[in-house]
Amino acid sequence: MENILALETMKEGHDGSGLGLMLKDLGGEFKELKKYPIMSGICSKTGVKVLDDYMKKQGYKLKHVWTPKIKHVKGITPRDYYFARVYDYPASHKNKSFKEKEDLLMNTRLALRCIGEPDESIFVFSFYPDVLTLKEVGDPLELGEFFGVDRDGLKAKVILAQGRQNTNYTIYLYACHPFFIQGYGSMTNGENTAFVPIREFLMGRGFPGYTGYNSDSEVFTHILHYTVRQLGYPLNYYKDVITPLKTSEMDARSDGEALRLIKQSLRPLCIDGPNMVIGFTPEGACFMVQDSKKLRPGVVGGVKGKYALMSEECGLDRVIPRRDKAKDLFPMKYDMAIISPQAEEVKVWNQLQG
Amino acid sequence: MEPASGIRLDHNHKLSLREFPYIIRWRDDRCKRCGKCTAVCPVKAIEPTVKVQRMVQSEGAVPTPAAVRKATHIVEQVLDMERYCTGCGSCTLVCPNEAIEPEYNFQHKFYHYKNRGGDPYKRGGRRNDPAVSTLDRLKFTRISMLTDPALDAGRHEFRIRTLLGRILPPEDLPLKMVNGKLVVDKDSGKFIPPVREIFPIMIGSMSIGALSPPAWEGFAMGVAYLNEVEGIPVVMASGEGGMPPKLLRSRYLKYFIIQIASGYFGWDEIIHALPHMVEDPAAIEIKYGQGAKPGDGGLLMAQKVLKLIAGIRGVPQFIDLASPPTHQTKYSIEEAVAKMIQSMSMAWGFRVPVYPKISGTKTARAVLNNLARNPYAAALSIDGEDGGTGAAYNVSMDKMGHPIASNIRDCYLDLVKQGKQSELPIIASGGVAKKGNLAANAAALIMLGASAVSIGKYIMQAATDCLGDEYNRCNLCNTGKCPRGITTQDPKLYRRLDPDKVAERVVETFKAADVELKKIFAPMGRSTELPIGMSDGLGIDDKAMADRLEINYAC
Numbered sequence: 017m018e019n020i021l022a023l024e025t026m027k028e029g030h031d032g033s034g035l036g037l038m039l040k041d042l043g044g045e046f047k048e049l050k051k052y053p054i055m056s057g058i059c060s061k062t063g064v065k066v067l068d069d070y071m072k073k074q075g076y077k078l079k080h081v082w083t084p085k086i087k088h089v090k091g092i093t094p095r096d097y098y099f100a101r102v103y104d105y106p107a108s109h110k111n112k113s114f115k116e117k118e119d120l121l122m123n124t125r126l127a128l129r130c131i132g133e134p135d136e137s138i139f140v141f142s143f144y145p146d147v148l149t150l151k152e153v154g155d156p157l158e159l160g161e162f163f164g165v166d167r168d169g170l171k172a173k174v175i176l177a178q179g180r181q182n183t184n185y186t187i188y189l190y191a192c193h194p195f196f197i198q199g200y201g202s203m204t205n206g207e208n209t210a211f212v213p214i215r216e217f218l219m220g221r222g223f224p225g226y227t228g229y230n231s232d233s234e235v236f237t238h239i240l241h242y243t244v245r246q247l248g249y250p251l252n253y254y255k256d257v258i259t260p261l262k263t264s265e266m267d268a269r270s271d272g273e274a275l276r277l278i279k280q281s282l283r284p285l286c287i288d289g290p291n292m293v294i295g296f297t298p299e300g301a302c303f304m305v306q307d308s309k310k311l312r313p314g315v316v317g318g319v320k321g322k323y324a325l326m327s328e329e330c331g332l333d334r335v336i337p338r339r340d341k342a343k344d345l346f347p348m349k350y351d352m353a354i355i356s357p358q359a360e361e362v363k364v365w366n367q368l369q370g
Numbered sequence: 371m372e373p374a375s376g377i378r379l380d381h382n383h384k385l386s387l388r389e390f391p392y393i394i395r396w397r398d399d400r401c402k403r404c405g406k407c408t409a410v411c412p413v414k415a416i417e418p419t420v421k422v423q424r425m426v427q428s429e430g431a432v433p434t435p436a437a438v439r440k441a442t443h444i445v446e447q448v449l450d451m452e453r454y455c456t457g458c459g460s461c462t463l464v465c466p467n468e469a470i471e472p473e474y475n476f477q478h479k480f481y482h483y484k485n486r487g488g489d490p491y492k493r494g495g496r497r498n499d500p501a502v503s504t505l506d507r508l509k510f511t512r513i514s515m516l517t518d519p520a521l522d523a524g525r526h527e528f529r530i531r532t533l534l535g536r537i538l539p540p541e542d543l544p545l546k547m548v549n550g551k552l553v554v555d556k557d558s559g560k561f562i563p564p565v566r567e568i569f570p571i572m573i574g575s576m577s578i579g580a581l582s583p584p585a586w587e588g589f590a591m592g593v594a595y596l597n598e599v600e601g602i603p604v605v606m607a608s609g610e611g612g613m614p615p616k617l618l619r620s621r622y623l624k625y626f627i628i629q630i631a632s633g634y635f636g637w638d639e640i641i642h643a644l645p646h647m648v649e650d651p652a653a654i655e656i657k658y659g660q661g662a663k664p665g666d667g668g669l670l671m672a673q674k675v676l677k678l679i680a681g682i683r684g685v686p687q688f689i690d691l692a693s694p695p696t697h698q699t700k701y702s703i704e705e706a707v708a709k710m711i712q713s714m715s716m717a718w719g720f721r722v723p724v725y726p727k728i729s730g731t732k733t734a735r736a737v738l739n740n741l742a743r744n745p746y747a748a749a750l751s752i753d754g755e756d757g758g759t760g761a762a763y764n765v766s767m768d769k770m771g772h773p774i775a776s777n778i779r780d781c782y783l784d785l786v787k788q789g790k791q792s793e794l795p796i797i798a799s800g801g802v803a804k805k806g807n808l809a810a811n812a813a814a815l816i817m818l819g820a821s822a823v824s825i826g827k828y829i830m831q832a833a834t835d836c837l838g839d840e841y842n843r844c845n846l847c848n849t850g851k852c853p854r855g856i857t858t859q860d861p862k863l864y865r866r867l868d869p870d871k872v873a874e875r876v877v878e879t880f881k882a883a884d885v886e887l888k889k890i891f892a893p894m895g896r897s898t899e900l901p902i903g904m905s906d907g908l909g910i911d912d913k914a915m916a917d918r919l920e921i922n923y924a925c
Contacts, residue, residue, distance in 0.1 A: 207514055207895065209512075209894060210896065211906070212903065212904055212905055212906045213903045213904055216786045216903060217789075217791070217792060220786060220788065220789025220791065222789060247541070250550055250551075250552075253552065259898070263567065270551060273553070273554045274552040275552075277538070277545070277554065278545075278552070281539060281792070282540050282792075283533065284792050284899075284903075288895070288897060288901075289514075289895050289896075309521075309526060309897070370551065
């Protein structure tokens with residue numbers, strides 16, 4: 017809930033049109049279920065049946081079901097069924113590599129999206145071990161009440177919270193931040209002016225997960241996934257992909273030659289807009305990066321064990337008031353602030369120095 | 371029936387002035403009979419002559435009007451279609467009294483008659499269509515303002531650059547990890563194609579020979595200045611006809627794209643200069659076609675093949691230099707790619723991008739797909755129907771070819787389908803800045819999917835004051851009688867052109883285009899990467915065109 021309260025303090029920067037919560041490294045009732053994939057989504061009454069039938073057919077076994085204890089709030093029309101369901105893998109995949117399991121989970125999620133999207137009977141936001149997603153349209157604070165996120169005993173070490181739907185297109189659940197794909201999650205502040213060329217590039221990769229794009233920000237998550245998982249680059253190269261250095265600046269880097277090739281080959285993925293991206297990796301590292309001109313706000317601060325990455329400092333004050341404010345970091349245009357898993361420490365990686 | 375005397379009493383056998391594309395408006399009252407206009411006319415369309423006029427005169431204190439017949443000197447337009455007025459306006463330029471001016475005649479029947487001796491009309495210039503082109507109808511309709519703070523073209527940093535050369539797909543990059551850093555794996559044996567970072571507007575192929583020495587030299591100096599002083603990496607293509615031997619051996623060669631076409635003119639000199647080159651050229655362009663005259667070869671008329679040109683091209687003087695319409699040694703695109711692209715690459719040790727240029731055609735995608743499969747093809751240049759030329763049949767120029775906008779879009783979307791849009795750059799040309807909107811046309815083509823655009827006719831107009839336009843004005847490039855001294859080898863004509871001034875105008879034109887591109891990209895929220903294929907930024911006020919180009923219909 018404190019994430020949502022922090023969002024409330026930053027109200028000038030969002031329109032309160034929706035809430036997206038993505039929780040990772042879960043505690044509470046999910047603590048013992050870490051190796052099983054969790055499917056998060058919303059269904060209509062008919063959708064649940066279709067979902068159940070489909071999952072059964074695919075060989076998944078339902079292990080555990082969590083549903084939020086909905087409190088009726090004026091202005092929010094509850095949908096039929098909000099859920100986080102824990103499944104066991106189909107027998108055919110139990111002994112497969114994790115990479116293959118990841119592909120299976122993603123394909124299942126996409127298939128359900130395909131089935132449920134036309135009549136909006138099924139929405140699936142994520143299907144992955146140890147990740148839970150909640151999304152709804154409306155005021156974030158009211159939605160926090162609505163979902164009763166305080167009462168449910170939901171616990172997580174990594175939480176992404178975003179207080180708006182996408183700005184530029186129709187308000188729609190699949191367009192709501194944060195976005196997720198195979199362990200990578202991110203949300204963005206700012207408009208993505210290079211959306212179309214980026215989308216076309218990603219869709220041309222032949223990877224089934226690069227689809228959807230109801231929001232121009234979804235591509236940031238997919239670029240992260242493509243850079244780190246598909247191409248196998250270390251996380252900091254995400255910065256080099258979305259905001260490449262000038263040729264003259266690359267010369268100072270020991271990996272300058274590789275950077276030049278990366279910049280050329282991944283040219284369409286340059287984000288080029290006023291954007292700040294906050295995201296996490298499957299290992300639990302969290303990061304914040306700015307566009308190449310640093311046109312958006314962003315601050316990182318906290319104490320050992322608890323760090324927060326926010327658009328505005330007032331949000332940070334709300335969540336971690338007892339911190340050394342002098343140590344707050346405002347990542348600039350060359351910076352990538354990375355918080356190591358378990359929030360042990362925050363490091364700023366400078367692109368100029370590599 | 372012939373009259374019995376054998377003498378025609380009327381002039382009904384002659385063409386009337388109404389048949390001519392331009393009619394000379396000459397003012398008797400202003401003309402002082404200096405003769406400059408008749409001397410300067412490149413086609414001798416006007417001549418001084420004597421006419422007997424009946425005039426009413428009155429002399430003395432009391433009016434005593436009397437009709438007198440007087441012989442007067444006048445300037446007369448000749449009624450010979452071979453000496454038609456081209457509308458160039460050289461007469462107007464030299465007239466001290468503003469007494470003469472050609473006027474376009476919309477009723478003309480020029481094409482009905484311009485085929486004497488069974489010889490179809492040949493000319494220079496570009497397609498005679500003064501209508502607003504598709505490029506000029508495209509608008510930039512996606513403006514970031516409240517959704518995000520717009521960029522400031524004057525304050526923010528912009529990088530308006532493009533890549534010329536084959537780009538490896540990211541999955542194929544020969545990279546390996548060493549101590550958490552990516553390094554290029556030199557042992558992989560993987561070919562990394564050469565790539566140039568250039569300004570996205572380049573000067574297209576115009577040969578020495580087609581252009582006069584001061585015109586070509588002026589362009590070349592302007593390009594060198596833009597690179598060395600202004601830091602704008604503009605490149606220029608040589609055209610088919612070689613390059614000055616000194617330039618081939620100079621460090622400035624890196625700003626030039628050398629063209630090879632079916633006549634191979636100039637290549638003897640180029641090959642001999644290879645061991646002495648201190649820099650690689652920017653690229654090699656293999657010309658298969660030209661937008662102005664698809665399916666037609668190059669042609670340099672004998673009157674333009676003077677000593678300098680003959681020397682550079684390695685041919686005797688005063689003979690017609692015709693490049694065949696096709697590369698005669700090749701029978702298929704696969705062979706063309708294999709022989710030309712790979713052998714050219716080999717000549718420079720695979721350090722120079724080599725790409726073909728074709729004329730705009732419905733079949734461009736077939737060529738594109740072939741190139742996409744060949745790892746040595748560095749780009750594809752497509753020259754649309756509105757491209758210019760120094761000499762071609764009018765029918766080729768006016769009726770053959772494909773508009774560039776949809777041709778580029780089709781090709782780009784074809785690459786998108788294959789996920790190869792960032793691997794093979796497409797260069798667009800043909801009608802860019804036809805109405806003078808260089809940056810806007812270039813940006814529109816880039817957003818349709820071009821990586822770069824090429825200009826020829828426009829830079830001639832902007833930098834060398836070419837008089838030609840789409841009302842068939844002047845267009846004498848093929849005759850060697852260019853009144854501006856741009857497309858002639860006659861020293862009497864080309865001394866009118868100051869190469870320094872040409873260079874200055876080239877620099878001004880590109881600097882202005884650079885600013886204008888920023889003014890387009892800034893409000894659209896693009897600054898660091900060229901918005902190639904950013905089709906959501908474009909709109910057009912025609913539904914059919916919007917659908918065809920897969921862009922926004924805005925009205």
